[in-house]
Amino acid sequence: MGAKMVEFNGWDMPVEYPASIGCGIVNEHMAVRTGVGIFDVSHMGDIRLAGREALAAVQHISMNDASRLAIGQAQYSALLYPQGTFVDDVIVHRLGEDEYLLVINAGTREKDFNWVRDNTCQFDCKVEHLSDDFTQIAIQGPKGVDVLQKLTDADLSVVKFYWVTRGTVCGLKNILMGRTGYTAEDGFEIYIPPDEATSARVWHEILAAGKEFGAVPCGLGARNTLRLEGKLPLYGHEISDTINVWEAGLDRFCKMEKPDFIGRAALEKAKAEGVKKTLVGLEMVDRGIARDGYKVLDESGREIGYVTSGSPAPFLKKNIALAYVPPAQAAFGTTVKVEIRGQGVKAKVVPTPFYKRPKKAAKSE
Amino acid sequence: MPYPTDRKYTKEHEWITADGTIGITDHAQESLGDIVFVELPKAGTEITTGKPFGTVESVKAVSDLFAPVSGTVTTVNEDLATAPEKVNKDAHGAWMVKIKVKDPAELNALLSAADYEKFVSEEAAH
Numbered sequence: 001m002g003a004k005m006v007e008f009n010g011w012d013m014p015v016e017y018p019a020s021i022g023c024g025i026v027n028e029h030m031a032v033r034t035g036v037g038i039f040d041v042s043h044m045g046d047i048r049l050a051g052r053e054a055l056a057a058v059q060h061i062s063m064n065d066a067s068r069l070a071i072g073q074a075q076y077s078a079l080l081y082p083q084g085t086f087v088d089d090v091i092v093h094r095l096g097e098d099e100y101l102l103v104i105n106a107g108t109r110e111k112d113f114n115w116v117r118d119n120t121c122q123f124d125c126k127v128e129h130l131s132d133d134f135t136q137i138a139i140q141g142p143k144g145v146d147v148l149q150k151l152t153d154a155d156l157s158v159v160k161f162y163w164v165t166r167g168t169v170c171g172l173k174n175i176l177m178g179r180t181g182y183t184a185e186d187g188f189e190i191y192i193p194p195d196e197a198t199s200a201r202v203w204h205e206i207l208a209a210g211k212e213f214g215a216v217p218c219g220l221g222a223r224n225t226l227r228l229e230g231k232l233p234l235y236g237h238e239i240s241d242t243i244n245v246w247e248a249g250l251d252r253f254c255k256m257e258k259p260d261f262i263g264r265a266a267l268e269k270a271k272a273e274g275v276k277k278t279l280v281g282l283e284m285v286d287r288g289i290a291r292d293g294y295k296v297l298d299e300s301g302r303e304i305g306y307v308t309s310g311s312p313a314p315f316l317k318k319n320i321a322l323a324y325v326p327p328a329q330a331a332f333g334t335t336v337k338v339e340i341r342g343q344g345v346k347a348k349v350v351p352t353p354f355y356k357r358p359k360k361a362a363k364s365e
Numbered sequence: 366m367p368y369p370t371d372r373k374y375t376k377e378h379e380w381i382t383a384d385g386t387i388g389i390t391d392h393a394q395e396s397l398g399d400i401v402f403v404e405l406p407k408a409g410t411e412i413t414t415g416k417p418f419g420t421v422e423s424v425k426a427v428s429d430l431f432a433p434v435s436g437t438v439t440t441v442n443e444d445l446a447t448a449p450e451k452v453n454k455d456a457h458g459a460w461m462v463k464i465k466v467k468d469p470a471e472l473n474a475l476l477s478a479a480d481y482e483k484f485v486s487e488e489a490a491h
Contacts, residue, residue, distance in 0.1 A: 004396075004398075015425065016398055016425075019395070019453075025423075026399040221398070224425075225424060288402075289401070289427075311424060312401045312402070312422075
């Protein structure tokens with residue numbers, strides 16, 4: 001489709017599709033906020049855990065409480081190191097009585113799989129790496145459901161946010177469809193057979209079905225700006241092996257009261273000690289765009305933290321950023337500076353997420 | 366898009382006319398994507414051949430503007446501060462700065478429209 005490609009964790013990925021077909025990051029971003037956008041997210045990885053002790057295994061390696069999941073339900077969670085820092089963030093899907101699917105990040109696939117396999121061997125549970133078994137396509141935006149509904153026999157109106165269903169999609173039987181995404185918008189992610197002919201056929205059928213809703217193909221660029229507006233963390237930026245759960249502000253997805261899990265003891269200690277840095281949202285006050293890795297300064301110009309992700313926000317039409325700063329400088333309204341090409345440019349701490357979609361149904365955790 | 370023959374081009378994807386008007390090429394705007402920020406020097410600033418004199422930012426990236434030749438900035442296109450997207454719409458019309466060229470002979474060393482077009486297509490082939 002003439003997309004600008006970039007290598008991303010070993011994958012050739014489209015950053016954005018051409019302006020000549022109505023794309024470009026801003027148009028793609030706006031399509032997802034107001035209509036629908038289609039993403040090829042096959043780079044995402046998948047790990048299946050199945051067997052008598054699959055739940056116990058998932059509980060042991062992840063921080064959210066998987067025992068709360070009904071069959072067909074999903075939750076945002078994370079795999080932690082014993083230090084309470086991140087191996088990766090994941091979506092845990094409960095597909096059957098004793099069957100779970102973890103959807104993981106591209107750049108951490110091998111590491112995640114090895115981690116899960118090595119830390120679950122004491123459980124009666126089979127761990128399979130299915131990353132190359134699926135092409136994953138995300139259909140995101142307020143019209144995403146309408147587009148997919150045209151192509152499937154499953155009734156999508158009864159599938160709540162963070163639930164999955166199965167059905168025939170584009171003639172393919174028993175396709176997994178999850179009402180999940182990484183855009184802070186409604187929509188589905190579907191998992192189809194990975195062969196190129198099938199993937200290409202389904203991709204084009206989805207785009208054709210979406211035409212009446214103004215659907216456009218979207219690349220990694222829009223995926224990043226969309227997730228940033230929604231404050232959805234990106235591995236290697238907001239979360240990493242040196243950042244813990246409390247610093248990242250992901251407390252509500254970490255269930256300390258559930259049975260013991262890897263990282264729990266360190267997190268208990270870290271909580272008692274208090275965090276030294278915390279993730280905040282910044283909005284640029286003066287002219288300038290904060291970018292990943294830029295320094296955050298206090299009003300006097302002293303370095304106090306760093307930007308993890310920063311960009312113009314196409315829907316909000318502001319320049320926004322996520323940054324780590326000391327808790328003392330984290331209150332809403334605090335004035336800070338972002339060092340841009342040697343100059344301290346004024347910004348302020350604002351509530352997050354920057355963007356919250358108008359809610360129709362209650363969000364599940 | 367045909368490259369106008371009334372000006373010279375650089376391998377850093379800028380154009381400059383004989384009277385010292387400087388902008389970025391259509392190829393540059395297309396590679397950058399949606400341009401959201403243009404930072405330019407003030408009138409009176411000396412710029413030096415090959416050295417950065419400003420910045421163009423798209424949603425995804427920051428790029429330096431490199432001076433095609435040395436000179437002194439006489440006028441800045443203030444329009445671009447509030448409407449940077451004009452560069453996407455018309456890169457060969459939306460100029461950035463006008464300079465008083467220090468040594469007009471420097472312009473001779475730059476690429477013609479045909480040479481630039483060839484350079485861009487060769488670059489794309491890599």
